[in-house]
Amino acid sequence: MLVLHTWTTPNGRKVPILLEELGLSYEIHFVDIGRDEQFQKDFLGVSPNGKIPALVDHGAEDGPLSIFESGAILTYLADKYHGFLAPSGHARWKAQEWLWWQVASLGPMLGQLGFFAVRSKEKAPLAIDRFTQECGRLLGVMEGRLAKCPYLGGEEYSIADIACYPWMVGATTMLKDALGRHLDGKPAIDRWMAALAGRPAVQRGMAIKPPVGL
Structure with missing residues (x-):
């Protein structure tokens, strides 16, 4: 299961676009940055920098994997699911x-x-x-x-x-x-x-x- 923590900002929409392009099933947890929810303890455990988006891949090879920073998330998903990024x-x-x-x-x-x-x-x-x-x-x-x-x-x-x-x-x-x-x-x-x-x-x-x- 892929769980995406995000909000309706430009950065927050990048990962949903890729997930949709890859045709993947995922769950969204909305983090309302207008209410400072990005600084709550539970979210900081996923994204230590207190920024959206963040992704948790519960199906990662070595157990659940948390990733923050949109560029890292996009690269991870593109590599894992072989789409929208050439392998070499x-x-x-x-x-x-x-x-x-x-x-x-x-x-x-x-x-x-x-x-x-x-x-x-x-x-x-x-x-x-x-x-x-x-x-x-x-x-x-x-x-x-x-x-x-x-x-x-x-x-x-x-x-x-x-x-x-x-x-x-x-x-x-x-x-x-x-x-x-x-x-x-x-x-x-x-x-x-x-x-x-x-x-x-x-x-x-x-x-x-x-x-x-x-």
């Missing part, structure tokens, strides 16, 4: 390259922009400008890659695309006003987003939400 060669490492680009750059920068430009009641113009410019630069990097190949890892859809997609949905919706012109003139990104949005597993993963009343 250039294709594997290009997908890993762009996966970690998302984890280290795209996600953190969009997250900071979201805080300073949208969620913070007190606006800090210097911070907003700093993160807007850096996010614009990263969107240019992504556009350049996707102008050369259909997917971030190359010719095949992979966990790199799965990792980036929920963040790009956020960039083009919640952060649309903040990013402004940086979203314009990105036909390769637009094409890529349309392709992923049309995948049924992506739609199911993006639609996760806690039961009413939770």
Whole structure:
């Protein structure tokens, strides 16, 4: 049994997308980060950093295995179930390259922009400008890659695309006003987003939400 601890954030939707793409059965435990449930003792036993998502694989070879950090979870599942990550060669490492680009750059920068430009009641113009410019630069990097190949890892859809997609949905919706012109003139990104949005597993993963009343 796979048990996923997650919430309805960009990071929280990556793993459900992959689980749906792999056609796996799994159980979701929603961790309401708005109520600081990520800092409860039971969850910290699964994710010591107090962040979602986290996965517990009760069917792991040497007994139950807890994994936190979305990039590690995506790689683990892709390797164990042989899907959406090449087992070796250039294709594997290009997908890993762009996966970690998302984890280290795209996600953190969009997250900071979201805080300073949208969620913070007190606006800090210097911070907003700093993160807007850096996010614009990263969107240019992504556009350049996707102008050369259909997917971030190359010719095949992979966990790199799965990792980036929920963040790009956020960039083009919640952060649309903040990013402004940086979203314009990105036909390769637009094409890529349309392709992923049309995948049924992506739609199911993006639609996760806690039961009413939770």
